[in-house]
Amino acid sequence: MSQASKTGHIVALDCMGGDLGPSEAIAAAALAIKEGVISPNDTLVLVGHEDNLRMLAMEHRGLKSPRVIFKHANSVVGSDDAPMTVLKSKRDSSMMVALEMLKAGEVEAVISTGNTKALVAAGTIKLRTMEGAERPSLAAIMPRKEGHFILLDVGANPEATPEQLVHNAILGSIYAQCSLGVSNPRVGLLTVGTEEGKGGVRINRTHQLLKALGSQINYVGPIEGFDVWGDSCDVVVTDGFTGNVILKTLEGLIYMLRDLIGSKVKRNPVYLAGGIAMFPLLRDLKGKLKPERYGGAPLLGLNGLVMKAHGSSNRQGIVSAIRLGLEALEHGAGKRMQDALVATNTIISQTPPEN
Amino acid sequence: MSQASKTGHIVALDCMGGDLGPSEAIAAAALAIKEGVISPNDTLVLVGHEDNLRMLAMEHRGLKSPRVIFKHANSVVGSDDAPMTVLKSKRDSSMMVALEMLKAGEVEAVISTGNTKALVAAGTIKLRTMEGAERPSLAAIMPRKEGHFILLDVGANPEATPEQLVHNAILGSIYAQCSLGVSNPRVGLLTVGTEEGKGGVRINRTHQLLKALGSQINYVGPIEGFDVWGDSCDVVVTDGFTGNVILKTLEGLIYMLRDLIGSKVKRNPVYLAGGIAMFPLLRDLKGKLKPERYGGAPLLGLNGLVMKAHGSSNRQGIVSAIRLGLEALEHGAGKRMQDALVATNTIISQTPPEN
Numbered sequence: 001m002s003q004a005s006k007t008g009h010i011v012a013l014d015c016m017g018g019d020l021g022p023s024e025a026i027a028a029a030a031l032a033i034k035e036g037v038i039s040p041n042d043t044l045v046l047v048g049h050e051d052n053l054r055m056l057a058m059e060h061r062g063l064k065s066p067r068v069i070f071k072h073a074n075s076v077v078g079s080d081d082a083p084m085t086v087l088k089s090k091r092d093s094s095m096m097v098a099l100e101m102l103k104a105g106e107v108e109a110v111i112s113t114g115n116t117k118a119l120v121a122a123g124t125i126k127l128r129t130m131e132g133a134e135r136p137s138l139a140a141i142m143p144r145k146e147g148h149f150i151l152l153d154v155g156a157n158p159e160a161t162p163e164q165l166v167h168n169a170i171l172g173s174i175y176a177q178c179s180l181g182v183s184n185p186r187v188g189l190l191t192v193g194t195e196e197g198k199g200g201v202r203i204n205r206t207h208q209l210l211k212a213l214g215s216q217i218n219y220v221g222p223i224e225g226f227d228v229w230g231d232s233c234d235v236v237v238t239d240g241f242t243g244n245v246i247l248k249t250l251e252g253l254i255y256m257l258r259d260l261i262g263s264k265v266k267r268n269p270v271y272l273a274g275g276i277a278m279f280p281l282l283r284d285l286k287g288k289l290k291p292e293r294y295g296g297a298p299l300l301g302l303n304g305l306v307m308k309a310h311g312s313s314n315r316q317g318i319v320s321a322i323r324l325g326l327e328a329l330e331h332g333a334g335k336r337m338q339d340a341l342v343a344t345n346t347i348i349s350q351t352p353p354e355n
Numbered sequence: 356m357s358q359a360s361k362t363g364h365i366v367a368l369d370c371m372g373g374d375l376g377p378s379e380a381i382a383a384a385a386l387a388i389k390e391g392v393i394s395p396n397d398t399l400v401l402v403g404h405e406d407n408l409r410m411l412a413m414e415h416r417g418l419k420s421p422r423v424i425f426k427h428a429n430s431v432v433g434s435d436d437a438p439m440t441v442l443k444s445k446r447d448s449s450m451m452v453a454l455e456m457l458k459a460g461e462v463e464a465v466i467s468t469g470n471t472k473a474l475v476a477a478g479t480i481k482l483r484t485m486e487g488a489e490r491p492s493l494a495a496i497m498p499r500k501e502g503h504f505i506l507l508d509v510g511a512n513p514e515a516t517p518e519q520l521v522h523n524a525i526l527g528s529i530y531a532q533c534s535l536g537v538s539n540p541r542v543g544l545l546t547v548g549t550e551e552g553k554g555g556v557r558i559n560r561t562h563q564l565l566k567a568l569g570s571q572i573n574y575v576g577p578i579e580g581f582d583v584w585g586d587s588c589d590v591v592v593t594d595g596f597t598g599n600v601i602l603k604t605l606e607g608l609i610y611m612l613r614d615l616i617g618s619k620v621k622r623n624p625v626y627l628a629g630g631i632a633m634f635p636l637l638r639d640l641k642g643k644l645k646p647e648r649y650g651g652a653p654l655l656g657l658n659g660l661v662m663k664a665h666g667s668s669n670r671q672g673i674v675s676a677i678r679l680g681l682e683a684l685e686h687g688a689g690k691r692m693q694d695a696l697v698a699t700n701t702i703i704s705q706t707p708p709e710n
Contacts, residue, residue, distance in 0.1 A: 117548060145611050158547050159555040192513050192599040193472060199596065200514040225603025229611040241554065242597050244547040248580025249601055250608065256500050256584040 008041025009329045011322065012107040015048035016076040016094040017114025019312045022048055023056050025113070028318035029068065030060035037323045038067060044322075045107055047071045047098040073097040077114045079311060083121030095119060099126045102304040109305035109325040111296070113313050120156045123299050123306045130334075132341035133301035135160070137168045138240070138308060139175050140247060140297045141324075142228070149228060150176045150185075150235045155244035156299060162205035163348055165189070165237055169210055170340045171300040172235040173217055178331040179324055180234060188223035188233035190242065205353055206237075212351040216344060296321025298328060301341075305334060363396025364684045366677065367462040370403035371431040371449040372469025374667045377403055378411050380468070383673035384423065385415035392678045393422060399677075400462055402426045402453045428452040432469045434666060438476030450474060454481045457659040464660035464680040466651070468668050475511045478654050478661045485689075487696035488656035490515070492523045493595070493663060494530050495602060495652045496679075497583070504583060505531045505540075505590045510599035511654060517560035518703055520544070520592055524565055525695045526655040527590040528572050533686040534679055535589060543578035543588035545597065560708055561592075567706040571699060651676025653683060656696075660689060 015025035029046055032038045046053050050072035057063040057070075073094040077086050090096060095118065098110045103126050112119055116138075124136055139152035152172045157164060169187050176185035189207055191199035199222065210219040220233050225246075228236050238246075295317030299306040305328055309321035328334075370380035384401055387393045401408050405427035412418040412425075428449035432441050445451060450473065453465040458481050467474055471493075479491055494507035507527045512519060524542050531540035544562055546554035554562075554577065565574040575588050580601075583591050593601075650672030654661040660683055664676035683689075 145615065155547055159557070190600060192510055192596055202514070225600045225605075226607030226610070228604060229607045238600070241547055242600055245545060245580045245593070245597055245601060246604055249583060250580075250604070252581030252584045253605065253608070255581070260500065 008039060008043065009109070009326055010043040010045065010107050011109040011111060011325055011329075012045040012047050012071070012098040012101055013318070013322065014094045014098045014110060014112035014114055015046050015053055016073070017079075017112055017311070018309070018318070019079070019113075020314060022053060024313075024315055025318060026053060026056040026060065026063070028313075028315040028322070029057075030062045031315050032319045032322050033062045033065065033067065035319065037319055037326065040067070042326065043067050043069060045069045045071050045098075045101065047073050047101075048076075048094045049073065071097060071101065077118050079115050081115055081118055083118045086115075086118040086122055087125060096122060096126075099123060099304075099306070102306070103127055108329055109307060111307045111309060111318070111321045111325055113309045113311055113318065115311070116155060116308055119306065119308055120299060123302055123304075127302040127304045127306070129301050130303055130338050130341055132338075132345045133167055133171075135164055135167075136299045136301040137164075137171055138243075138297050139172055139300055140243075141179060142236075142247075144229045144231075146231060148180055149233065150180065151228070151243055151247065152235070152237065152300070153240040153243050154247045154297060155240045158239060158241040158244070160239035162202055162209055163345075165202075165206040165239065166209045166213070166344060166348060167301060167341060169217060169219070169235065169237045170213075170344050171337055172237060174333055174337050174340060175298060175300060175328070176234045178328045178333050182234050184218045185234035186218050186220045186232070187235040187237060188220050188227065190225070190228075190236055190238040191222045192224065193222075208354055209348055209351055212347055213344060214347075216340070216347070295319075296324040298324070300337065303334075305329065363394060363398065364464070364681055365398040365400065365462050366464040366466060366680055366684075367400040367402050367426070367453040367456050368673070368677065369449045369453045369465060369467035369469055370401050370408055371428070372434075372467055372666070373664070373673070374434070374468075375669060377407060379668075379670055380673060381408060381411040381415065381418070383668075383670035383677070384412075385417045386670050387674045387677050388417045388420065388422065390674065392674055392681065395422070397681065398422050398424060400424045400426050400453075400456065402428050402456075403431075403449045404428065426452060426456065432473050434470050436470055436473055438473045441470075441473040441477055442480060451477060451481075454478060454659075454661070457661070458482055463684055464662060466662045466664060466673070466676045466680055468664045468666055468673065470666070471510060471663055474661065474663055475654060478657055478659075482657040482659040482661070484656050485658055485693050485696055487693075487700045488522055488526075490519055490522075491654045491656040492519075492526055493598075493652050494527055494655055495598075496534060497591075497602075499584045499586075501586060503535055504588065505535065506583070506598055506602065507590070507592065507655070508595040508598050509602045509652060510595045513594060513596040513599070515594035517557055517564055518700075520557075520561040520594065521564045521568070521699060521703060522656060522696060524572060524574070524590065524592045525568075525699050526692055527592060529688055529691050529695060530653060530655060530683070531589045533683045533688050537589050539573045540589035541573050541575045541587070542590040542592060543575050543582065545580070545583075545591055545593040546577040547579065548577075563709055564703055564706055567702055568699060569702075571695070571702070650674075651679040653679065655692065658689075660684065 015022045074092040077095045135157040137153040138156040140154045307325040370377045429447040432450045456462045490512040492508040493511040495509045662680040
């Protein structure tokens with residue numbers, strides 16, 4: 001993750017864990033090369049059942065390239081496999097083999113569509129957290145009225161402490177620089193009331209620590225739920241419980257809206273006429289609000305870059321995750337995050353709680 | 356709250372705190388009488404600056420009725436007033452005067468569009484929590500694909516303990532019977548993964564306690580964010596932090612969608628034609644998803660019924676809050692909640708934590 005150079009990067013794609021199966025992962029690999037996401041200096045390692053992958057790859061001329069390497073793995077992590085099962089009995093799975101390569105320094109990043117809980121657990125245990133970080137944090141890119149924002153943590157660490165929330169803020173800020181191209185990202189702390197003293201002891205302490213960081217971070221203060229859609233901040237910090245609930249509630253809402261619009265439009269000829277005229281708009285809206293299109297949420301704070309792509313990702317979603325991973329490598333995100341965490345912890349240790 | 360009888364109910368409307376001012380509250384009072392929400396046996400107390408209210412009431416013939424009483428209050432709680440300011444320096448405000456009447460037994464319920472934080476704080480301090488309840492809980496009625504569900508707590512108690520989450524479940528279940536007319540409401544516990552052991556210590560203990568309640572509650576287990584929009588449960592239980600963030604995030608999203616649709620439709624003549632044809636559909640959708648239309652969130656767990664209506668409520672929203680309040684009174688919700696809390700606490704005290 002720290003070896004950004006003009007000689008290119010080497011990344012592993014776990015081809016087996018997605019809902020659409022290895023054929024979609026292989027199609028994504030071909031698309032990534034075709035679109036130049038994998039540049040001539042980069043190398044892509046396709047991890048999974050080798051015979052199977054090689055057969056699927058024959059349909060894509062672009063994959064006959066020295067930039068594409070196959071790495072065999074004997075099993076697959078299922079979408080319902082418990083993390084402990086994966087760690088104990090599926091060491092030969094594509095997810096675990098890819099993580100092992102990352103740990104050994106054979107690749108610089110792993111992209112996986114596999115089971116989130118298993119990926120978080122296996123990634124944390126295999127790679128360990130960066131010096132100064134206690135838990136990893138999963139960072140999603142969310143659409144808003146204009147542009148995007150980073151929401152983290154969306155599920156890696158449900159019960160975050162104030163110190164861990166501050167780490168989320170630091171990691172998210174650096175990730176926003178790499179992925180959104182914002183030079184000095186505005187960071188907001190999600191809470192239930194923006195005056196000081198609202199939101200409980202944990203939020204108050206986090207707020208105090210974020211203020212103490214000074215120029216380390218562009219902290220804009222506490223924000224409320226409706227603020228995230230405007231242009232008030234680029235990074236929204238919360239714990240993995242609240243972040244996950246928001247992400248999934250919104251995802252469910254988008255599907256409900258789509259069904260509601262679809263069923264009403266079909267039932268009524270006037271709506272149908274209108275719907276046909278408005279189809280591109282509805283499609284745009286659906287795309288804009290569909291979280292998995294902004295495919296790829298990095299698991300930040302580990303010794304190595306792990307990108308989680310949505311389980312239902314199609315080839316575009318997987319390519320997007322590969323692109324985001326390469327951008328983070330190119331920006332030297334890992335080294336920068338490590339340095340920032342150490343500096344942050346120094347300030348935290350010098351900031352006693354207010355009473 | 357416990358005096359449900361055929362002789363009718365007496366409720367107080369705080370007319371001063373809403374964004375649209377006392378004229379909208381007075382119009383709501385007239386509408387409530389016209390629509391029969393306030394039946395011939397009920398009495399409505401209009402609390403606020405009496406001269407002002409009487410002048411506004413002259414425009415509505417229906418308010419010249421012995422069922423309408425005016426109660427003077429000298430000041431108004433502002434939307435930014437801190438709870439402590441209200442409690443100390445605004446005892447003569449319409450909100451505080453209405454709550455004082457409730458405490459004194461002169462009315463059975465208070466409906467207010469005022470500042471939520473002040474209402475929660477003042478309601479809790481004036482009325483005190485029911486025996487066995489430690490904190491109140493704010494319960495919102497949310498739309499879903501078919502019908503509605505109750506989400507609680509949406510902001511009264513941000514850092515709820517397992518016991519307080521169980522109280523939310525019990526209170527929400529009884530409120531769903533009164534307001535949604537569901538005889539045996541299905542109750543789900545919002546978390547980040549539905550297998551046992553996910554979501555942290557607090558959620559695990561809550562899950563254990565809810566299971567221990569047995570036939571006291573129709574507990575369907577842990578649910579995730581996307582489950583709320585389907586038909587899997589009628590009551591979604593969470594803490595006031597997560598609930599408030601969900602409510603406000605969704606509210607913000609609805610406004611963003613409206614703006615997005617509006618601006619795209621205006622800019623493009625094809626969309627405009629389609630938009631005109633689809634206008635009733637878009638309006639329906641907006642209405643379905645606008646939280647304040649389901650006006651009125653009761654502050655459950657207090658010795659007296661306090662209904663919070665959205666600050667921006669129009670007359671329909673206020674009438675909806677009055678209706679929900681009267682339905683709760685008619686169902687004897689207060690007495691039933693009190694009895695259920697006592698029974699619940701007995702079971703909680705007999706259920707040691709699993710290790």
